[in-house]
Amino acid sequence: METGTTDQATDAAAVRLNVLDTLVGYHLRRTSSLFAADFADALGDLGMRQVLFGILSTIRDNPGINQGAAGKVLGIQRPNMVSLVNDLVDRGLIERRVARDDRRAFELQLTQAGAAHIETALERIREHEDLLLRDLTADERQTLIALLTRIERAGG
């Protein structure tokens, strides 16, 4: 007996995602990976990745921040910070100096090249976010950021 819907969904357009579509986690997963893929496409030629950009801009907004503190606020485990910071140092984008008051810690600073690099990257990121979010009004975009921020605050 025909019900009006097909039982055999081999055509992607006909596929239903009834349950998944009601789950916030699923939509976050999809949109997040959409943004990640676009970021890689848009900034891969600069050798820039989402994680690295996060570290760079955290250093820019908090000059002299410790490696560990930067990792903590970004949700990056300490062992994983090592090679990431090494990478940025090796490419001359940041400087790493032993802290005066705590010789275990490193203070991180942008170099001039790093400051220039982040400006270029930021321009491209904004262009690409504008494209990915072209269907949203400025208000809707602000609403989205506000909602996500509240989730982060409650959950982190």
Added chain:
Amino acid sequence: METGTTDQATDAAAVRLNVLDTLVGYHLRRTSSLFAADFADALGDLGMRQVLFGILSTIRDNPGINQGAAGKVLGIQRPNMVSLVNDLVDRGLIERRVARDDRRAFELQLTQAGAAHIETALERIREHEDLLLRDLTADERQTLIALLTRIERAGG
């Protein structure tokens, strides 16, 4: 000269994320990984992962769907579907049958165990989403899903 803000941000609470906080991609990254980690905590004992649950529920909502079609709608590459589907078959949660009309393709169906499993998982997922989203009203939650869905439609 003191400006009222500190130049040395070693305390996580004092760290500013000025630039990052304005980027939708960053917030999606953080919230998505928050949900992913919580999912793993909540459903790890069932051997359930986000990807696997996505496949299971896609099969539930589209009985007899082809392996490739399921992967396509979920954004999973064909090669990566193989071991995921194998896993679900090995655990007795789905059945894989050669399609009558195309002997290259597999039709996927939930087993009874799979149907039961997905109900248990779904209950827990909803509980945990309720917890993660406890600061949002029902309306705000709907708004969030609607906004994310529109981004997926525009970008995918």
Added chain:
DNA sequence: TATTGTTATACTCTATAACTATA
């Protein structure tokens, strides 16, 4: 003792190229 950064390591996730069998 506790903390900063490090090393080693392992596991998941994702991406690509090349193969097979069917169409």
Added chain:
DNA sequence: TATAGTTATAGAGTATAACAATA
């Protein structure tokens, strides 16, 4: 020739345990 599924493999991303130097 094109497509469904497969194999092999490599690169990110992330997690834990154990260590050295310093606090």
